[in-house]
Amino acid sequence: MKDYFLRLYTYNHWANNRYFQLFDRQSQIPERVHLLMSHVLVAQKLWLSRIKGNPDLSLHIWKPLPIDELKAMAVENTKNWLEYLNNANQSEFDRMMSYQNFQKIDYTNRVSDIIIHTANHATYHRAQFATMFRQIGIDPPNTDFITFAREFSGELNLG
Secondary structure: OHHHHHHHHHHHHHHHHHHHHHHHHOOOOOHHHHHHHHHHHHHHHHHHHHHOOOOOOOOOOOOOOOHHHHHHHHHHHHHHHHHHHHHOOHHHHHOEEEEEOOOOOEEEEEHHHHHHHHHHHHHHHHHHHHHHHHHOOOOOOOOOHHHHHHHOOOOOOOO
16 A cells, blocks of 8 residues: 555656646646645645644645745655655554544544545646636646656656
8 A cells, every 4th residue: 555655646746747837838827726736735735734643724725825835835745745655554544533624523534545535636626727727728738647657757856
């Protein structure tokens, strides 16, 4: 399971980076895309802080952050997630974790389900990015996992 999660988070970074490359080529990014990229990255940071037992409730999951800040957060998130995953074992992945959402509702989930959720959540929103870019006549990058599997080998360059 650890290898799967490491690959999933490597893919997540690769796919986000493809959108950052597109953002760099655009004079303007659709406001909703910008907001959703912020949402995805802040949510991934928040979920990891919850898993580690230090939920950062100062994070705002629906506030757009500057693109440069998002790029830095994407690298930081990836480093932190990969470090966490590399140091975790099966009992950590199987651990039941209790937390409270922003509506102050208590939940308990398996850590592995949260890990999968955070990656799927990002993929879901990247699909929305693709639709929004197509609606304004811009071809979005291909972020399919199989494209990653065909094109990516080796280590991430996280600077």
